[in-house]
Amino acid sequence: MTRVWDIPVHDPTRVRDVRVATEEAGARAGLDAHRTAVAALVATELATNLLKHAGGGRLVIDLVERPGAGPHGPAVQLVALDHGPGIRDVTTAMLDGYTTSEASLGAGLGTCLRIAGEFDLYSTPRGTVSVARIGQGTGPEKTAPAGRAGGINVPLGRAEHSGDAWSCVVSGSRLTLLLADGLGHGAKAAQASGAAVDELHRVGHLSPPEILRQMHPALRHTRGAAVAVAQLDTDTGELAFSGVGNIGARLHTAGSWAHLVSHPGIVGAQFPATVPVRRSPWGPESLLVLHSDGLPSRWVPPNEPHLLTHDPAVVAATILRDASSAASPVRDDTCVAVLASDHPGRHL
Incomplete structure (x- = not known):
């Protein structure tokens, strides 16, 4: 059955909930300790960003299949959604280690991009959607030559x-x-x-x-x-x-x-x-x-x-x-x- 964690993030206690859920998802996906820790770091950074920059939001965690992943199995998918003011300068925000929040881990979205197998975000003045996938493999997966x-x-x-x-x-x-x-x-x-x-x-x-x-x-x-x-x-x-x-x-x-x-x-x-x-x-x-x-x-x-x-x-x-x-x-x-x-x- 499809296991999903849908966690509202509107106060700091929820950041821990996000991390714990991601660790459970990593175990279910068969990730080793290192990749599970990577997933937890990315999830914690995304949850912190929701609080500090968007006034809250939600983080949806589930396992997704990856055709062509071979023996690596499913990946943990993290989806952060908010109705905040958006990211004014996405290019700068994606620089490795860039952060504007004292409460942040200092990883920044750029680090999330680097350590997650796949990472993408879309931001407008109506809000931001971020998606990260962390599998046992370290690179992006292609499903087909043209799709x-x-x-x-x-x-x-x-x-x-x-x-x-x-x-x-x-x-x-x-x-x-x-x-x-x-x-x-x-x-x-x-x-x-x-x-x-x-x-x-x-x-x-x-x-x-x-x-x-x-x-x-x-x-x-x-x-x-x-x-x-x-x-x-x-x-x-x-x-x-x-x-x-x-x-x-x-x-x-x-x-x-x-x-x-x-x-x-x-x-x-x-x-x-x-x-x-x-x-x-x-x-x-x-x-x-x-x-x-x-x-x-x-x-x-x-x-x-x-x-x-x-x-x-x-x-x-x-x-x-x-x-x-x-x-x-x-x-x-x-x-x-x-x-x-x-x-x-x-x-x-």
Whole structure:
């Protein structure tokens, strides 16, 4: 099941909570003592920054798979989100050891960039989103020659387990992204979405409709799930999409956003007789967003071209942050996953 730590950071006592949670996540990921300490240092610095520079925020910690990581296993992903004033000079802030806070460890964002396997942030006057991933390996992982995937998964009410899940696999020239929403929330919902992820690893080489057909019997012992599958073929430059159930999908290409519609049904319970597939051209500026129904249905896609060049997890976390509001409280687990082109322009 998907274990997530969603920690509000609004007073100094929460910095310790963040460090302890990160150490637990490192143990679950199988990191050695050194890499676990690195993860804890990065997490503590991010939490301290939330307090000192943003007036507080939240830090979401979970484990993410890394296709191509070989024997290294999952990485610990740290996502810091805030609605603070933003970082005025990102270039200076990213210098190794730079800090403006006496309470800081003195590591600074530049040091986080250097010691984390992967690090990225996006900052505007509406706030900052930072993402760090620390695995047993020390370098960044590539998922495919022309694509990268990332996401954020937040359980309802800061529960331990989310009933949503996302994953991606690579088979030859195909990168396949899945997002599953187990019916309801809690442990039984997590069992359903986890079964979908397990099955993806077995049948990820198939087409999206066939992947969903194979998942249906695999999820019959669960309460079922809404599942969407998007598959990028880097040889043909084409994206194929199929979905069953209430999973949202938006495709950004040629400067505009389009809805990709899933078919009604429940994988594992009420599977449709036919599963349509939509095929779309995929270019260097293309980007796909999948999300569960925990995200408000009327969320507005970002109109910030610079954001779309960032790490997919940064894009996903920014969408989640900006879609939330006190007037529209979250009523379910929320997962956002992003598939993006991996072109030379992708940067901090």
